Amino acid sequence: MEEKSCPVISKHIKVALVGQPNVGKSMLINSVSNAHLHVGNFSGVTVDKTEVLFDYKGYNFTVVDLPGTYAFTDYTIEERVTHDYLCAEEYDVIINVVDSTNLTKNLQLTAELLTMSKKVVIALNMSDEAQKEGIEINAEYMSELMGVPCVKVSAVTKEGIEKLIDTVLQKHQDKKVKPKLVFSEPVEEEIAQIVWYLDKHRFQSENSYRNIAINLLKNNKKTYEKLHDNPIWTELQPILIEASKHIELHHDSDDVKEAFAEEYASFNRGIVAEVLKQKVKQEKKTITEKIDSVLIHPLFGIPIFLFFMWSLFQLTFEVGAIPMDYIDAFFGWMGDTVGATISNEDIRSLVVDGIIAGVGAVVLFVPNIIILFIGIALLESTGYMSRVAFLLDGFFHKFGLHGQSFIPLVTGFGCSIPAYMSARILKNDRDRLLTLFIIGFMSCGARLPVYVLFAGAFFSPEMAGNILFIIYISGAMIGIIAAKVLKMTVFKGVDEPFVMEMPKYRLPSLKLIWHTVLTKTMMYLKKAGTFIAGASMLVWFLSNYPHNLALEAEYAQKIAVESSANEKQKLANQRSSELLEQSYLGSIGKFSEPLFAPLGFDWKMSVALQTGLAAKEVVVSTLGVLYSLGSDVTEGDNTLVGAISKNISFASAVAFIVVIMIYLPCLAASVVFTREAGGIRYFFYLLAFTSIVAYSLAFIAYNVTRILV
Amino acid sequence: MKKLIECERGEKVRVLKLHAKDELKQRLISFGLMKEAIVEVLEQAPAKQTIEVKVGKMRLALRAQEAELIAVEVL
Ligand SMILES: Nc1nc2c(ncn2[C@@H]2O[C@H](COP(=O)(O)OP(=O)(O)OP(=O)(O)O)[C@@H](O)[C@H]2O)c(=O)[nH]1
Ligand SMILES: [Mg+2]
DSSP, X not given: OOOOOOTTTSEEEEEEEEESTTSSHHHHHHHHSXXXXXXXXXXXXXXXXXXXXXXXXXXXXEEEEOOOOSSSSOSSHHHHHHHHHHHHSOOSEEEEEEEGGGHHHHHHHHHHHGGGOOEEEEEEEOHHHHHHTTEEEOHHHHHHHHTSOEEEOOTTTOTTHHHHHHHHHHHHHSOOOOOOOOOOHHHHHHHHHHHHXXXXXXXXXXXXXXXXXXXXXXXXXXXXXXXXXXXXXXHHHHHHHHHHHHHXXXXXXXXXXXXXXXXXXXHHHHHHHHHEEEOSOOOSSOHHHHHHHHHTOTTXXXXXXXXXXXXXXXXXXXXXXXXHHHHHHHHHHHHHHHHHHOOSHHHHHIIIIIIIHHHHHHHTTHHHHHHHHHHHHHHHHHSHHHHHHHHHHHHXXXXXXXXXXXXXXXXXXXXXXXXXXXXXXXXXXXXXXHHHHHHTTSOOGGGHHHHHHHHHHHSOHHHHHHHHHHHHHHHHHHHHHHHHHHHHHTSOOOOOOXXXXXXXXXXXXXXXXXXXXXXXXXXXXXXXXXXXXXXXXXXHHHHHOSOOHHHHHHHHHHHHHOOSHHHHHHHHHHHHHHHHHTSHHHHHHHHHHHHHGGGTOOHHHHHHHHHTTTOTHHHHHHHHHHHHHHTSSOSSOOSHHHHHHHHSOHHHHHHHHHHHHHSOOOHHHHHHHHHHHTSHHHHHHHHHHHHHHHHHHHHHHHHHHHHHO | OEEGGGXXXXXXXXXXXXXXXXXXXXXHHHTTOOTTOEEEEEEEOGGGSEEEEEETTEEEEXXXXXXXXXXXXXX
């Protein structure tokens, strides 16, 4: 669907994708366009609306991906996004995406959409999976019964996609056709009466009288508001009250919404019975249920999960370490080669010691990051994510967290920004804020380089993987304890219910994993090439200026007098580090050194922590620049790992890791946090909270380690 | 008549009434967990803190407090 069409003369169509969560809306958009929307096998992957544009048959399509919603309610923030969009925005056609393998439940939302008097096309997605499960749906018959076109599609095999778009085009040109939603006789009678009444008074409205009647009976707030100020209201109200009573009586319920849900359900059951044939007899236990009996086993469930986590960090370190030497060597070679071509000493230093050393230090960890991303992608796409939320809910609950908090928290291991966004799946504002406050405790991918660097500097390769695992787990534990403290003090309140769909297990396609990991890795690299390169240049500048000519001359003289090469080298190194200390950065470091002295940090570490407020990768690049400047030509090991194990004591390193684990993730994440939390004051709370916790725990860690080691 | 939380693993029951209030009730209903629905208990976390049930073709995780509010009869 690539042929370009002129944006001016071609016609525009705006399509809204609506459906229950996890039915493949985002994937469907990916398969009709070149978009790479985030896809995952759990409810609540998409939490904000996204527009995707593409051209087809001379039309400009704008497709809007909306968060999945179970019903037309405002249960969670992300469902509110969908609801508001559908009620308030302009669009031409709704594609209602449904999961063919779970039709009855999905049609529940469809029934509600059909009372909106919008043009609707139903996409029967996952037809490939339905076929495998022996489910056959007669789409033509279904279209006829419902009065709405239904098209079988599969976002994975791309089967039926063209037909779907053609149907949307056709529907767009058609006049509105009334969908055929039929209720039980008593309800139909009440509807007829209200329709008759509206008709009698020639009530002006865009929506059909029938839909207005249904919405009124269902207690739909918006419809009520519309009619409330109309003169006919005084006469209509008693009729409505009477009608609701009849319906409630008929359904033996005191809740008219429940009564309507039952009406819809029985209509849907009728449709499904007509159009769906289960050709293969279903086994007693589905594969998903068999897997569940192992993975969420009451005893083994949690140990299995911990084992997976541990394996991931082992792999991250072990496999990630293999290409590291090459990358390191490459940047070393590049520094030498590029450096040789530049004659101006200052520019040479800027390029080699600033940009190449800084960016190189960050790129070095790309292999580790890739493995971590693969792990998260697998967790997201197989369906295991919801299982872990299930396993941990009991435990989380004790600490005042909601089981579903697990999803944003795990996302936080990748990057805090999407994690803050995905906290929207939590219904309750208090739960959501609480989760927002502790997402930062889940170490994001950008902190991994710092950990790998330090674990590699102080531990044998066999142990380093375990150390990574311990760092991540303790970060998470500290976060959970922090949650408990916050819950007992600030976010007091009742517990929210926990009801969550458990998707079926799916074998993720390699393509999907590849795309997810590639997109995230490219983002990391792009950041290294832009933001980090810029920050490295800044750090370089601050650490080279102002020039102290007197000091330089003094050393030049000393070196000239000295005869032994060894002594010359020593003096050169001494010169470098003295120059560095009196630079701008050195002054900043020296100024803040007393603050960090109780944690055992030298001024370079203090500076790295401060630049790390911009982004955690900058910690590594700053250390890279500072240590490559401080010791120009060194004896033996001149890697950053070597420099760190030589210059930093073990206790200081532990304290440093603790601070990195806890303090603010980065500038960009802080901005998103502020937006999601809903006010700048929350940012200051977060800043104070994390700084205090980080400082106190680092202080304890430093002193305990010093006593023990 | 008993509560859903009192059911054992593998038991199949029919829903009689939802004692949940407003929003939670709406949510359960939108999951298909409504009067007359057939529910099967699939898995239980330790001490039945959380349970996994099957409603129609869908699996649902519920916390004990919520399962407490669903009156069922054994089939
Ligand atoms: N077999 C099969 N799997 C599909 C198909 N469409 C989507 N999936 C899978 O279904 C899962 C959900 O896909 P998404 O596109 O994230 O679903 P969504 O509707 O956008 O979900 P939310 O954003 O949470 O509302 C993913 O694991 C997809 O790989 C399909 O046609 N066939
Ligand atoms: Mg989506």
